[in-house]
Amino acid sequence: MHPMDKIRTFSIIAHIDHGKSTLADRFLEKAGNVKAKNVEQYLDQMDLERERGITIKSHPVSLDIDDFRFNIIDTPGHVDFSYEVSRALASCEGALLVVDATQGVEAQTLAHAYKAIENDLEIIPVINKIDLPAADPERVRQEIEDLIGIDTSDAILVSAKMGWGVDELIEAIKERIPAPKGDTEKPLRALIFDSKYDNYRGVIIYVRVFDGVIRKGMKIKLMATGSEYEVNELGIFRPEMVQTDELGPGEVGWVAATIKNIRDAQVGDTVTSAQNPASEPIPGFRKVKPMVFAGLYPVESEDFEKLRDALQKLALNDAALFFQPENSPALGPGFRCGFLGLLHMEIVRERLEREFDLELVITTPNVIYRILKKNGEVIEAHSPADFPDPSEIETIEEPYVRGEIMVPGDFVGPVMQLAHSRRGVMVHMEYPSENRVHLTFDLPYAEIILDFFDQLKSVSRGFASFDYDFIGYREADVVKVEILVNGKPVDALSFVAPKEYAVRRAREVLLRLKKVIPKQLFEIALQAKVGGRIVARETIRPLRKDVLAKCYGGDVSRKKKLLQKQKEGKKRMKKFGRISIPQEAFLEVLKVDSEGGKG
Amino acid sequence: MIASLYIHIPFCRYKCAYCDFVSYPHAFQIDDLVEKYVNALIEELQWWRNAFPYLHINTVYMGGGTPSALPLHLQERIYKFLSGWQKGFTEFTIEANPEDINREWLGFLKEWGITRISVGIQTFSEELLRQWRRKHSISDSLHALHVLSQSDFDFNVDIIYPTYLPEVSDYSFQRDIDTVLKCNPHHISVYLMDIHEGTLASINVQSGRWKEVPEGRVVDDLSYLYEILKEHGYIHYEISNFSLPGKESKHNIRYWLQEFYIGAGISAWGFINFVRYENLPTIQGYIRGNVGKQFYKVSGKDVLSEYGIMALRLLTRGIERRRWEILGGSWENLIDRAKNVECIDVYEDRILLKDSVDCILVSNSVIEEILEPWL
Numbered sequence: 015m016h017p018m019d020k021i022r023t024f025s026i027i028a029h030i031d032h033g034k035s036t037l038a039d040r041f042l043e044k045a046g047n048v049k050a051k052n053v054e055q056y057l058d059q060m061d062l063e064r065e066r067g068i069t070i071k072s073h074p075v076s077l078d079i080d081d082f083r084f085n086i087i088d089t090p091g092h093v094d095f096s097y098e099v100s101r102a103l104a105s106c107e108g109a110l111l112v113v114d115a116t117q118g119v120e121a122q123t124l125a126h127a128y129k130a131i132e133n134d135l136e137i138i139p140v141i142n143k144i145d146l147p148a149a150d151p152e153r154v155r156q157e158i159e160d161l162i163g164i165d166t167s168d169a170i171l172v173s174a175k176m177g178w179g180v181d182e183l184i185e186a187i188k189e190r191i192p193a194p195k196g197d198t199e200k201p202l203r204a205l206i207f208d209s210k211y212d213n214y215r216g217v218i219i220y221v222r223v224f225d226g227v228i229r230k231g232m233k234i235k236l237m238a239t240g241s242e243y244e245v246n247e248l249g250i251f252r253p254e255m256v257q258t259d260e261l262g263p264g265e266v267g268w269v270a271a272t273i274k275n276i277r278d279a280q281v282g283d284t285v286t287s288a289q290n291p292a293s294e295p296i297p298g299f300r301k302v303k304p305m306v307f308a309g310l311y312p313v314e315s316e317d318f319e320k321l322r323d324a325l326q327k328l329a330l331n332d333a334a335l336f337f338q339p340e341n342s343p344a345l346g347p348g349f350r351c352g353f354l355g356l357l358h359m360e361i362v363r364e365r366l367e368r369e370f371d372l373e374l375v376i377t378t379p380n381v382i383y384r385i386l387k388k389n390g391e392v393i394e395a396h397s398p399a400d401f402p403d404p405s406e407i408e409t410i411e412e413p414y415v416r417g418e419i420m421v422p423g424d425f426v427g428p429v430m431q432l433a434h435s436r437r438g439v440m441v442h443m444e445y446p447s448e449n450r451v452h453l454t455f456d457l458p459y460a461e462i463i464l465d466f467f468d469q470l471k472s473v474s475r476g477f478a479s480f481d482y483d484f485i486g487y488r489e490a491d492v493v494k495v496e497i498l499v500n501g502k503p504v505d506a507l508s509f510v511a512p513k514e515y516a517v518r519r520a521r522e523v524l525l526r527l528k529k530v531i532p533k534q535l536f537e538i539a540l541q542a543k544v545g546g547r548i549v550a551r552e553t554i555r556p557l558r559k560d561v562l563a564k565c566y567g568g569d570v571s572r573k574k575k576l577l578q579k580q581k582e583g584k585k586r587m588k589k590f591g592r593i594s595i596p597q598e599a600f601l602e603v604l605k606v607d608s609e610g611g612k613g
Numbered sequence: 614m615i616a617s618l619y620i621h622i623p624f625c626r627y628k629c630a631y632c633d634f635v636s637y638p639h640a641f642q643i644d645d646l647v648e649k650y651v652n653a654l655i656e657e658l659q660w661w662r663n664a665f666p667y668l669h670i671n672t673v674y675m676g677g678g679t680p681s682a683l684p685l686h687l688q689e690r691i692y693k694f695l696s697g698w699q700k701g702f703t704e705f706t707i708e709a710n711p712e713d714i715n716r717e718w719l720g721f722l723k724e725w726g727i728t729r730i731s732v733g734i735q736t737f738s739e740e741l742l743r744q745w746r747r748k749h750s751i752s753d754s755l756h757a758l759h760v761l762s763q764s765d766f767d768f769n770v771d772i773i774y775p776t777y778l779p780e781v782s783d784y785s786f787q788r789d790i791d792t793v794l795k796c797n798p799h800h801i802s803v804y805l806m807d808i809h810e811g812t813l814a815s816i817n818v819q820s821g822r823w824k825e826v827p828e829g830r831v832v833d834d835l836s837y838l839y840e841i842l843k844e845h846g847y848i849h850y851e852i853s854n855f856s857l858p859g860k861e862s863k864h865n866i867r868y869w870l871q872e873f874y875i876g877a878g879i880s881a882w883g884f885i886n887f888v889r890y891e892n893l894p895t896i897q898g899y900i901r902g903n904v905g906k907q908f909y910k911v912s913g914k915d916v917l918s919e920y921g922i923m924a925l926r927l928l929t930r931g932i933e934r935r936r937w938e939i940l941g942g943s944w945e946n947l948i949d950r951a952k953n954v955e956c957i958d959v960y961e962d963r964i965l966l967k968d969s970v971d972c973i974l975v976s977n978s979v980i981e982e983i984l985e986p987w988l
Binding site: 535580 | 915923
């Protein structure tokens with residue numbers, strides 16, 4: 015056990031490219047006992063994490079610098095994982111708030127900083143990249159004070175790249191971040207802040223010990239589920255997993271206890287001793303709850319079992335991935351899946367396609383609507399198909415988020431217009447520094463799940479940053495729009511829209527479907543129905559004309575290639591009876607032009 | 614073994630706007646390039662003759678390019694070689710441009726055993742001929758057709774259906790067809806113009822000078838074509854080909870039924886013993902005696918799909934059960950698919966593409982739909 019007064023546990027909060035990994039590299043160099051020479055090496059990242067520049071899993075590391083033990087808990091960097099972030103922060107005593115001296119505070123940094131404050135962490139402002147000619151530490155200092163409300167008189171000026179200010183920062187960590195408080199004699203309480211599945215050892219839980227000691231061979235109990243296990247192995251992160259005999263108060267490490275299912279060891283749960291259990295768990299536990307739902311269907315119905323296997327494998331390592339079989343009259347057998355958010359959905363889809371070689375149709379994602387029926391029953395609608403008949407509905411509620419947008423002053427107009435078109439209500443606007451505006455909107459979550467961020471980037475020429483937090487359910491005036499193809503409702507194309515825009519969106523969607531559904535051998539009628547009434551109609555005329563080229567001698571090879579190409583093109587389409595609908599069609603449904611909602 | 618022979622003459626006096634074939638429009642001005650080519654061609658033919666001493670050549674087709682533009686003494690060398698190889702052929706076709714057709718030449722061809730002329734009339738619109746960069750006049754065309762109809766050659770008329778049109782006042786497809794019919798050809802081919810990248814035509818299309826002919830007009834025109842030809846006793850035996858009874862192109866039918874044929878000359882294709890080959894298109898190598906050939910083994914599945922693609926275009930034959938099974942295909946599987954596809958008539962011993970404009974215009978999609986498992 016490391017002496018508690020020499021342990022400092024903290025997280026690094028930074029926007030992408032503000033220098034988090036370079037700073038972490040400097041810490042690694044200072045620590046004698048680490049083999050890895052840079053962060054790239056120590057972060058065993060998924061390709062997806064690297065490509066998208068985000069962290070999905072926690073990457074903790076324990077470094078011994080002088081006689082101190084620094085536990086750095088790297089946190090997931092996307093709002094979809096904000097609960098995981100909050101649990102990682104709850105495992106720390108402090109946080110480094112790294113801000114680029116040439117840029118300033120971004121929305122995501124802001125959201126994480128607020129969470130750190132909520133968790134009572136000691137925050138050390140670190141102004142990085144001061145070696146750059148464009149660095150303006152004074153402006154950034156002012157911005158941090160205005161936006162986050164913390165004193166920046168003792169902010170550390172650093173150039174992680176040049177190594178400037180790093181020693182000073184290390185001293186500040188030792189002095190200003192509090193040592194953990196805990197009692198080895200009290201019953202064990204350790205917080206699970208992440209977990210992963212290992213083929214040989216089962217679920218490995220990542221823990222921060224608050225009280226008591228975990229030892230090898232000990233019987234532990236997970237307080238939320240009540241299940242008990244025996245600890246086989248435990249240790250710390252160097253950053254590879256190194257075995258130790260015990261973990262005491264203030265220590266951060268891993269525990270393997272032949273836990274078979276990752277759902278039994280949920281993030282935020284408290285580990286205690288089975289023999290001498292703690293009376294109260296560590297507060298803040300929340301069952302993981304998916305926020306966005308979408309249908310996942312194999313393009314080839316025979317791949318259903320393959321998809322089930324793949325989802326099960328992914329779920330081993332992803333407690334937030336929820337799925338249950340669903341049978342769509344149009345798409346055949348598939349799964350209704352729940353995700354933390356759009357990014358999470360994208361990640362799952364990409365992994366299924368890349369790692370499991372599946373061709374998928376994904377239906378338009380939707381939020382969970384709460385519907386109060388006239389008979390007093392309350393239902394949660396996870397898909398438009400769950401909507402009862404309009405005559406049975408008393409009220410509908412939908413989830414709202416509070417969105418924080420940071421944007422240069424020049425773009426305030428277009429951003430406000432965009433937010434307004436998405437039914438956003440502005441709750442706050444401030445100017446933290448010259449030509450930077452901090453806008454706060456309350457928005458229906460449904461309005462941002464598909465392309466809000468893309469639109470925001472496009473109306474601000476890439477300058478806006480965005481983050482959000484759920485603030486609960488509010489009443490919504492929405493209706494279900496059914497799309498019919500040749501008279502048959504295609505559940506996978508149906509969507510929910512605000513009543514006032516429903517007809518217009520229905521028309522837009524039909525026009526877009528008309529563009530992406532290729533002409534076929536017969537006429538295709540597209541219709542949109544709202545509350546039992548057809549509100550829009552489009553016709554895809556049958557294919558009339560292939561070119562009747564000559565077909566002699568060698569032409570047959572050319573002809574065959576042409577037909578093979580045609581066949582390939584159809585592969586990525588889903589068959590509805592005889593109609594082939596390309597995958598894009600399902601996502602086209604919810605795309606809305608930036609001015610689209612208005613009207 | 615029986616095979617057909619295709620001979621490719623890659624020379625033209627001019628290049629048509631829509632043409633993407635290998636043709637050397639300036640070759641006639643280059644010293645003895647054409648002569649050297651004919652030498653090399655005869656060498657290749659000699660090679661085939663040595664390689665397959667027991668080969669019986671059923672039909673011959675000399676295409677291009679513009680074979681009729683070849684100087685007479687060079688034509689003569691080819692014909693002489695062929696008649697030395699074998700006495701007479703079931704059918705011997707030569708492609709010709711209207712301006713080359715006259716009584717003297719036909720008399721010369723008759724001596725050498727040529728039986729059939731395919732003449733590239735393309736259209737009777739003066740303005741279109743100009744835009745297509747064809748250098749013959751309407752009176753050349755009418756004269757050629759008159760001479761042919763007076764002769765005892767079988768002849769085919771090639772007509773192009775323009776899928777894109779410049780704004781011309783004198784064009785009418787229906788009038789083109791009526792004019793052709795007055796000359797009583799034995800055979801008529803009508804192709805939809807295919808716009809190939811890199812051609813003058815594609816530039817005209819891209820720049821908007823040629824506008825796409827509306828679908829409705831295409832349907833009307835082709836409906837007229839099918840009807841009027843039927844009235845005149847022509848059989849619509851292939852998607853783009855019509856003939857009087859017994860006057861189908863025997864040579865082309867052999868292609869469509871996957872029979873063997875030799876292709877000689879640059880960029881010619883051949884199909885022998887289930888190997889398809891392509892002569893490389895470079896003339897310089899060819900005249901030095903390097904006949905670069907690219908071979909493609911046509912495996913079991915390919916034999917079926919290629920037969921299927923071709924056979925469905927043969928509107929009166931279709932995919933025949935016996936043949937399909939001989940090539941190793943399962944008739945049941947084929948029928949299973951065919952049943953659910955529009956535009957297909959299923960019979961006990963064959964499946965046929967419906968002979969209607971609507972079906973023929975989507976034949977690529979129909980064929981792909983049926984043959985998907987074999988493609």
